[in-house]
Amino acid sequence: MAPHQPWLLLLLLASWPLPGSSQPRYQPGDPVVLYVNKVGPYHNPQETYHYYQLPVCSPEKIQHKSLSLGEVLDGDRMAESMYQIRFRESVEKTVLCVKTLTLDQVERLRQAIEELYYFEFVVDDIPLRGFVGYMEESGFLPHSHKIGLWTHLDFHLEWNGDRIIYANVSVRDVKPHSLDDVRGPGPLSLTHTYSVRWSETASERRGGRRGRGDDGGFFPHTLEIHWLSIINSMVLVFLLVGFVVVILMRVLKNDLARYNLDEEASSSSSGDDFDQGDNGWKIIHTDVFRFPPCRSLLCAVLGVGSQFLALGTGIIAMALLGMFNVHRHGAINSAAILLYALTCCISGYVSSNFYRQVGGERWVWNIMLTTSLFSAPFFVTWSVVNSVHWANGSTQALPATTILLLLTVWLLVGFPLTVIGGIFGKNRAGPFDAPCRTKNIAREIPPQPWYKATLVHMTIGGFLPFSAISVELYYIFATVWGREQYTLYGILFFVFAILLSVGACISIALTYFQLSGEDYRWWWRSVLSAGSTGAEELGAGSPAAGSRLPPDAQVSLLSLLRHLSNRCPTEFQAALLALPPDTGAQIRGALSSA
Template structure:
């Protein structure tokens, strides 16, 4: 029985002479529907080679739970085998129970042949009663003689089908022979003969296209077409929404400007005049908790820069995004190298707002995102260690990440903060701020912060809702995401809608003479992160079959961090777009 092949780890292969040894590398094993719950391949009692040879891993592979080790399969280039024994062993009752659990939980394993991944199932559960009926439903046995109990079968024979072009391997597929399997329904010692066969097929596909072949196989034409139609539909809706909001906002602003200008020309003071002009002396009053406020802007700018750079590099194929662990590695490196942006933006904004403790602001900025991520990692890594899962990072990798943070990320953040302090200019406010704060009028319930956040978060989320399904299927499933052009377009739509909806809500707030818009702009913009986390619950219970403490904790734990990153990024976008808007409208007023 075949599980499939894919480009997740497809990389550059080697050139082989005839009869040259081709290594078969075992990677990991675990429940098919729990992608985070992975274990070492030889955690199950397969045929262990005499000399265990481990492969090197990049950082992204380690983060995804890969633990590659060379197996005892003897595969030679262009040499077919009809039958070859791997090993013959007697499984103890405890080893049989281990295989039973693996079959019950639908375990699959991943192997790599010339850096091309292949997957297969450990075994299968079969109900013998199905064999008591013909295809048309007619019974072969009396009903009382039909065994309705399920039985577990362990696959012991693998079939490798390898295609080649001259001295290069082009493709690999793996199937499990249903004829050679062992019944392990009862937990008792059993003799098992593990074996395999190899078939070679010549092909004209060039080596340069072997990865593209797997990528194209991942999306069926119909799925690909539906995907594009969905994103185009979302794009059209976003354009219509933004144009609609822009027209309304411009007309309202035009009426406001006309009314205010006429009042100035007539030099008449209207006692009942109201609107955003009346709070010009308070609208640029700096918010409370300036330290945290500026740190959020710095961390959000940093994450936005990292995300855009990763997408642009993937879009232009600067690195191979389909290579396993490539995106994680590139994202980690870019986050470290661009950390100066967080210090610069945070401290420069903090100094503009009159802050004096810029060192503490720098420290807060440096830990605002890595701090919660580290705390979540400690909890989840402890759970993974208790399960003896490969999802637990080795101590050496943890120290590597920690050293990169201490020696690269934090120093660059400090350097950016110093530059931000030196280049910080006085805050550019077109209006003078009154010494005493103006009173805030009572607001109706529908102008409350909570309801406004729901409105502000739902519209941007609806623009990327369709794309989230494909992203979740890639991260928490076995699909491979390759349409980075669509992803880039979805990100642009998300940023545009966030800007427009935040600006619109801030305008209505100012028109109601509520001048405390600084924190609200961050909350309005970042509220989409709340909807992303809500969607994660929908995906978990309605679109996936994930289960178990390890997988559930990893899923909801890391999705909480992802949603927090969304909040920081979009909150930063919401604030800067609102600041630009507020400055522009008050610059048009003639004030004494």
């Protein structure tokens, strides 16, 4: 199986849809298919339903569009509509259908309009969005509450050559049909109409589409002050790097000079008896590389962290290369699934290799722990949320075929690659390279002051990296749980690098202070100190995202908890990846210099 993996990777990369590679070309008069997609409350992005679940004009036989994996994961459920649109042929006001509504159907529409339902159509991979109806409410006397349904839609499309550049839907020059006076037992007959306007533009497809925006201004664009995040992060990085490089190195240099003088003065004593009349980090040099408890779990955490670091870097790199067109639904979701499966070999290799170095023997159990460390909790939380979505009839619930596809990808690609990576890592692992031997009997650790407790180090180690990315996290939360759109991947990559740099610096500094107190249990402490950034994000993300949800959004609340409960451990593992190796390298270098 191993020799075929590179060819499989090349095949998958070659088949990746690049922007512009599948843009349709039209001749005058060619039909342009408009798909209806989903509806949902404007202030609740996690609650979406199929458009035809509303009492609207629908064909006798609904033809669904074949969707990609990413589109299904994004909650898309596209189906053909009754709108007849032809390339470069404008259409005056024409009748779509005459819909007869019962009183219950009218109440459903009234409730949808009161909850600010919006619809989403798709034409040539361009989403068109608009509100289902109109609501006007006055809080002054006399109190008024008006609800109207938009029965006419105006489509405006721009073309250049044989391609569609821009599309938008609006309700120009029409009044909504009032639903306030519908109280009788009889049915309500509504005539739905539409019009199509074509205009030529000089803009090219790539620049025109992205420059005009993919939503016609329907969703807000409030992501203009990212430089505040960059300045804040850069100041913190310079301060921390200066602290670690200048101050810490000077302290280590003075310590090494003092220890070398003491060693020359007491040359008759044994090299392992440095604890006579001295203290500090050098006194525990025979215990500092004593292997930690729960080695298999520690190695599994490092392995999964390596995988997610590669996964996050790959996603951002693909975005920087322009492989994610903002008009393609769910492209990032598809890429995340693909890269997660392919990077499973990294987690298996790193975990098994390090596990063998620290003297682990149960490498099969280590592989099983590595492959289930993220996937098992993720599956449990996803199952709960998906069941709630399914019970509510939301399009966020995955179909059974998609679930089977994801399980097949994990069983046939992800899990085997984890095992293969584990076998390679185990076979290529050498002995642990420690600059000094470890005593058989562990040294007694003296009582530590309160400011050197694990919880204090976790608070400090998580807060500083979190503060470096806190401003950028606001925009990410606004994108995930709000309506803003995030496309500044260059800044995201820069902030991601800052997160790793700050985490590594603060982990090295905290480990030095821990060793100075003659506490050699630095393995798990360095992991928890830097990885607690995920806990800081959980504490800040819950109220930030909760404030964006309506009070009765139980489904969105569950989705919020699922996102945070899965995202924060993921960031925990990815953030701490380079920290124990970097910390160990610093300790090795210091002891080797001594």
